[in-house]
Amino acid sequence: MDGRLMSDFTFCTGQYDSGDWDSAPTLPANLIDSVARYTSIAVAPSGAIVPLSSGVVLEYPLVYLTGHLPFRFSEAERRNVRKLVERGGMLFIDDHNHDIGGVFHKTAMEEIARTFSQPKDLPNDHEIYRCFFKFGDGPPATSHELNGWGDNLVHKNLQAVMQGDRIGVLYSSKDYSSEWNYSPDSKRFSTVDNTRFGVNIIVYALTR
Amino acid sequence: MTALERVRGSQRLLGAAAVTQALAWGVATTLAIVAVMSFLALAIPRLRDDSTLTEIVALVFGIAVAGALLWRSRHLTSTSRVALWIEERIPELHYSLVTAVEQGESPFKDSQTGSPFGQGLENAVAGQDVGRVTLTALRRGVLAAVAGLVVAALLLYVSPSSAFGRAGTRPRFSPFGTASGVPAASRLEDIQVQITPPAYAGGRTTTLDDPSSVAALTGSSVAIRGKGSATGLTASGSTRISEAGGRWTISLLMPAKPAALTLRDRTFERIIVLDPRADAPPKIALASSLRDTTLRTPRLVVHLNAIVSDDIGLDAGHFEYLITTGSGEIFKARTITTPVVQFNGSRSASMSATLDIASLKLGEGDLVSMRAIAQDGNTLSGPGVATSDTRTIRIARADEYDSLAIDAAAPQPIDSSATSQRMLILMTEQLVREQPKLLREELVKRATEIGELEERIRRRVHEILTENPEEIVAEQPGDSAATIEQMEAPEEITGAKNPDLVAAYNALWQAVRSLRIAEPAPALPPMRIALAALDRARLANRLYLRGAPPKIIVDLKRVRLTGKEKGNSNTRTPRSFADSTRVRLSARFNAALDLIEKQPARAMTELALMRVEALPSLPDFAAALGQATDAIRAGRDATLPLLRARRALDGPPVVTPGLPQWTGG
Numbered sequence: 001m002d003g004r005l006m007s008d009f010t011f012c013t014g015q016y017d018s019g020d021w022d023s024a025p026t027l028p029a030n031l032i033d034s035v036a037r038y039t040s041i042a043v044a045p046s047g048a049i050v051p052l053s054s055g056v057v058l059e060y061p062l063v064y065l066t067g068h069l070p071f072r073f074s075e076a077e078r079r080n081v082r083k084l085v086e087r088g089g090m091l092f093i094d095d096h097n098h099d100i101g102g103v104f105h106k107t108a109m110e111e112i113a114r115t116f117s118q119p120k121d122l123p124n125d126h127e128i129y130r131c132f133f134k135f136g137d138g139p140p141a142t143s144h145e146l147n148g149w150g151d152n153l154v155h156k157n158l159q160a161v162m163q164g165d166r167i168g169v170l171y172s173s174k175d176y177s178s179e180w181n182y183s184p185d186s187k188r189f190s191t192v193d194n195t196r197f198g199v200n201i202i203v204y205a206l207t208r
Numbered sequence: 209m210t211a212l213e214r215v216r217g218s219q220r221l222l223g224a225a226a227v228t229q230a231l232a233w234g235v236a237t238t239l240a241i242v243a244v245m246s247f248l249a250l251a252i253p254r255l256r257d258d259s260t261l262t263e264i265v266a267l268v269f270g271i272a273v274a275g276a277l278l279w280r281s282r283h284l285t286s287t288s289r290v291a292l293w294i295e296e297r298i299p300e301l302h303y304s305l306v307t308a309v310e311q312g313e314s315p316f317k318d319s320q321t322g323s324p325f326g327q328g329l330e331n332a333v334a335g336q337d338v339g340r341v342t343l344t345a346l347r348r349g350v351l352a353a354v355a356g357l358v359v360a361a362l363l364l365y366v367s368p369s370s371a372f373g374r375a376g377t378r379p380r381f382s383p384f385g386t387a388s389g390v391p392a393a394s395r396l397e398d399i400q401v402q403i404t405p406p407a408y409a410g411g412r413t414t415t416l417d418d419p420s421s422v423a424a425l426t427g428s429s430v431a432i433r434g435k436g437s438a439t440g441l442t443a444s445g446s447t448r449i450s451e452a453g454g455r456w457t458i459s460l461l462m463p464a465k466p467a468a469l470t471l472r473d474r475t476f477e478r479i480i481v482l483d484p485r486a487d488a489p490p491k492i493a494l495a496s497s498l499r500d501t502t503l504r505t506p507r508l509v510v511h512l513n514a515i516v517s518d519d520i521g522l523d524a525g526h527f528e529y530l531i532t533t534g535s536g537e538i539f540k541a542r543t544i545t546t547p548v549v550q551f552n553g554s555r556s557a558s559m560s561a562t563l564d565i566a567s568l569k570l571g572e573g574d575l576v577s578m579r580a581i582a583q584d585g586n587t588l589s590g591p592g593v594a595t596s597d598t599r600t601i602r603i604a605r606a607d608e609y610d611s612l613a614i615d616a617a618a619p620q621p622i623d624s625s626a627t628s629q630r631m632l633i634l635m636t637e638q639l640v641r642e643q644p645k646l647l648r649e650e651l652v653k654r655a656t657e658i659g660e661l662e663e664r665i666r667r668r669v670h671e672i673l674t675e676n677p678e679e680i681v682a683e684q685p686g687d688s689a690a691t692i693e694q695m696e697a698p699e700e701i702t703g704a705k706n707p708d709l710v711a712a713y714n715a716l717w718q719a720v721r722s723l724r725i726a727e728p729a730p731a732l733p734p735m736r737i738a739l740a741a742l743d744r745a746r747l748a749n750r751l752y753l754r755g756a757p758p759k760i761i762v763d764l765k766r767v768r769l770t771g772k773e774k775g776n777s778n779t780r781t782p783r784s785f786a787d788s789t790r791v792r793l794s795a796r797f798n799a800a801l802d803l804i805e806k807q808p809a810r811a812m813t814e815l816a817l818m819r820v821e822a823l824p825s826l827p828d829f830a831a832a833l834g835q836a837t838d839a840i841r842a843g844r845d846a847t848l849p850l851l852r853a854r855r856a857l858d859g860p861p862v863v864t865p866g867l868p869q870w871t872g873g
Contacts, residue, residue: 018577018598025757032762037771045762068539070530070577072598096537103532103541114595132775149537178537184762193773203777 009035009206011047012060014091016077019069019104022049023096024177028064033184034195035202039132052077058084062205065093066177071108078115085116085161085168090205098142098150098175105173112161112169119159119171126160128167132203133196139172140197142179150175166208170201211308211333218342219290225346226281232353234274239360241266243367250368260807297341304333368475394476395436395456401480403462404429408587409487409520410553420816420837421481424462425520427588432458432469432480444470464589466823468816477809479816481834483823489592490518490582492525495558497578500600506570510563514580514596515556522551523591525582527561531568532575544568553585565601576601629739632662636735639728652726659723662735666716669742673709708748712741789825793818794857801850804840812837828856 011028015021028047035043050057053076057063063084065071071093073081081091093112097104112119122128124138138157145154151173161169180195187193209217245262283289291305308330398418405411406427416422422430438451443458447469450457460469462484469480495513512527527546534540549559559580568576579598583591635658643651715738722731796818803811815837822830832853839846 018600022757026760029760029762032764033767034771036762036764036767037769038773038775039777040769043764045764046759049757068537069532069575070541070598070600072577072579074597097539099539103530103539106541107530132777133773134776183760184767193771196773196775199775207777 008042008044009062009202010044010060011035011202012057012063013047013049014057014063014065014081015049015051016065016067016071017053017074018072019067020096021065021067023068024066024181026183027066027177027181030180030182030184030187030195031198031202033187034193034199037187037193038196038199039203041203041206052080055080057081058087058089060084060089062090062092062202065091066096068097068102068104070103071111073111073115078111082115085163088163088166090167091169092172092201092205093169094172094175094177096175096177098144098173098178100151100153100155100173102150108171109159112171116161116169119161119169121157122160122167122170124157126167127208128170128200128204130200131208132200135197135200139174140194142174142176142194144175144178167204209334211305211330214333214338215287215291215294215305215309218294218338219284219287221339221342221346222284222290222293223281225350226278226284229349229353230274230277230281232350232357233277234270236270236353236356236360237273238266238270239357239364241269243360243364246364246367294338294342297345298336298338301333301336304330305338308333394478395434395441395473396471396476396478397434399432399434402431402433404431406588408585419480420841421483421819421834422462423483423485426462426464426484426486428462430460430462430482432460432471440474442472444468466820468820477813479813481816481819481823483830487584487586487588487590487592488519489590490516490522490584490594492516492580492582492594492596494578494580494596494599497599500602502602502604503565504604506565506568506574506603508565508601510565510578510601511560512563512578512580513558513560514582515558516551516580516582516594517556518582518584518592519555521553521555521585522557523553523583523585524548524550525557525559525580527559527563527578527580529563529568530577531570532577533571533573535573551582570603572603572605574603629662629665629735629742632658632665633732633735633739636723636728636732640732643728648726651728655723655726655728658728659720659731662716662720662723662731665738666713666720669709669713669716673706673713706745706748708741708745712738712745715741789821790857793822793826793829797853797857808840812840815840826856829853832856 011032013021013028032043032045032047035041048060050060050063052063052065053074057080063081085091093108095102095105095108099105109119129135129138139155141154144150153173155173158174159171160167161171176198180198187195242262245266288306288309291309294305295301295303401416401419401422402413403416403422403424404413405425406429409425411425424430434456435454436456437454438449438456441449441456443449447458447460450459458469458471460482463482464484464486466484467482469482471478471480493515495515496511514525514527516522516525526548529544530541531544532539532541546561549557551557559582563576563578565576570576577598577600580596581593583593586592639651639654639658646654715734718734719731719738722728722734796814800811800814800818803814815833819830819833819837822833832849832855835849836846836853839849
């Protein structure tokens with residue numbers, strides 16, 4: 001039979017030339033664990049790390065990017081991520097610095113605006129907050145925000161670049177990369193699993 | 209002339225009159241409908257496109273009217289009905305004609321004597337002018353029919369319809385007066401287009417003769433001029449048409465996106481495709497330095513050189529240095545820019561700078577990101593800004609002088625579902641204490657159970673050592689344990705990087721063997737050795753190489769659907785199909801080709817509109833369409849450009865090597 005078979009969802013961490021793309025190494029396993037725990041989505045047991053400059057990145061419906069350092073695409077990276085979003089893929093970029101005055105935020109916003117368009121506040125009643133778990137107040141706050149780290153702000157909204165009527169690029173200043181960067185086995189110590197919003201992001205990227 | 213001959217003469221006259229009236233009213237109906245529809249088309253442009261339908265409808269109605277009138281006159285075929293019709297108009301005949309028709313001959317005779325019977329009646333008929341009376345009776349109806357035909361023809365003549373082979377005469381009767389500058393032919397032919405590029409581009413004004421499309425830089429001034437007055441001319445959108453020196457003129461700015469300018473002169477229409485050429489942003493590349501680097505000490509003089517080019521003209525450029533300091537979760541950044549270099553509108557240039565790293569007073573772990581930035585001279589929609597790829601210089605930390613950047617890694621996830629080694633030791637110690645009191649069967653049963661649990665830990669350690677994820681998934685609680693023969697021998701563990709785990713594995717192997725032969729006491733020493741080794745491994749510092757984070761395998765079968773919280777996947781919004789311009793244009797292209805013979809004007813309009821849509825995404829197809837419309841307008845054969853358009857739309861033909869496989873029909 002010609003053509004490719006549908007494969008299990010593989011969580012993809014995007015590797016970009018500038019900055020520390022690998023600053024949250026256990027986050028993928030944690031979200032994979034959550035997807036398996038709460039949903040019936042067929043998911044691969046380990047994540048993939050794919051250079052954004054490679055066309056292979058187009059095979060993944062959701063690409064996660066994070067870091068603390070300057071965030072700049074090379075021309076090849078910019079071309080591929082633009083193509084990914086145009087073809088229906090989704091980028092999830094999280095500021096590991098949780099600081100809107102930080103270098104990651106400034107450079108990432110500049111790159112997003114240059115590659116796509118200026119991100120806008122995502123309404124807190126957007127479908128991504130209710131496509132699996134319900135988050136009535138919008139994006140869940142992280143312990144880093146509540147503890148006054150970084151810019152000492154609780155960010156009320158995520159930002160997004162829309163591709164038609166769906167999210168093409170989701171940008172977060174909330175530092176989910178720190179919040180979710182722990183071993184999945186440690187979830188049993190939490191009263192409420194704080195990775196549930198990660199499940200929403202994945203469900204949204206796969207089904208909307 | 210006998211009475212019967214007179215009746216037949218009147219019958220012929222009546223028949224001819226009936227046919228004449230039917231034809232006249234039928235034709236008049238057809239003409240009137242065409243005229244009325246052409247007036248309505250002024251208000252409803254869609255009717256103009258369906259002129260063939262209008263003609264068919266008018267013809268059907270005309271035939272229907274004529275047919276109905278002929279049907280109403282069907283009694284004229286009966287001679288007795290005609291005789292009665294005459295008798296009705298000349299009562300003095302006293303049914304002489306009817307009697308003659310009933311007898312079937314004239315002059316009629318007595319059937320018994322053979323003598324002329326109705327000579328008196330014949331004389332009475334001869335005394336009346338039946339022909340004149342018939343003509344008089346018919347005149348009104350025929351004249352009315354002819355009058356109706358003339359009125360309908362006049363209505364059609366003054367209508368905007370082109371039924372008379374030229375434009376209608378409506379403008380002559382319009383409130384704008386006699387419209388002396390309005391020629392009978394279209395004023396949309398032989399136009400001239402003058403293009404003046406925006407001032408910042410510094411280009412020359414060019415003139416195009418009778419083009420079907422206008423390609424120019426976005427923001428260019430476009431002046432379209434044609435012969436005749438502007439009266440009655442319209443253009444799409446809010447485009448104004450002015451008049452000077454007996455010529456009409458349209459002035460507009462080239463839009464940012466392709467557009468179709470539709471011009472209308474009475475029933476004539478022309479579409480001009482506006483094909484904007486965007487001012488591309490500059491291109492910039494760092495010629496030096498070529499790669500990132502890490503310095504042990506912050507002492508280096510970096511020579512930066514960038515090559516810049518632009519399609520119109522460059523304005524200025526500079527280098528930017530972004531210095532990031534900090535570590536962990538706290539970083540600070542500052543930006544330094546070099547003095548701006550002016551390019552004065554040149555299309556290509558280079559710029560250079562020298563950066564003394566020592567002057568930046570960098571510390572360990574600091575990062576310098578360098579890039580070049582340039583902008584063009586677009587003052588209309590710009591400026592277009594370009595940035596080069598970024599080069600980074602990093603100052604190494606003192607503790608990473610082994611040349612590799614290493615950071616502490618998170619501990620490997622531990623399978624918490626396995627009973628801990630410490631618990632197994634406690635269970636074994638209890639079994640050893642109770643051993644004297646137990647029957648052999650009970651001892652074997654309990655030792656085997658502990659052995660199976662120990663075996664799970666042994667296999668887990670084996671999996672970590674050999675990094676074989678498949679076995680993690682394969683093994684589940686309740687699976688039959690491996691037999692002693694199936695257990696991997698300790699010497700099979702080769703190339704393992706963690707000596708503590710190897711020691712633990714070897715000890716576990718011995719412990720499992722003892723427990724499976726129901727000898728718990730000898731199993732205890734290796735179990736304790738394994739526990740100590742596992743603790744050492746657990747507490748060890750873990751390091752990983754930057755760029756190669758640990759690969760963590762999630763035990764999906766164990767985790768699957770164990771979450772206590774419930775999510776609800778709400779009704780999914782169906783994702784709309786990606787809008788494929790190519791597929792949509794392909795369907796429209798086929799429809800336009802079907803129209804070329806039947807409705808060439810409409811086909812031309814459709815091809816021009818398709819070209820506008822194709823310009824941004826399918827430039828080859830748009831170019832071929834432009835050639836096709838030019839050829840059709842000039843009366844040339846458009847087959848080749850249409851074929852090129854088809855090829856551009858569908859791609860090259862698919863070549864199948866050999867004959868296709870027979871599929872049984």
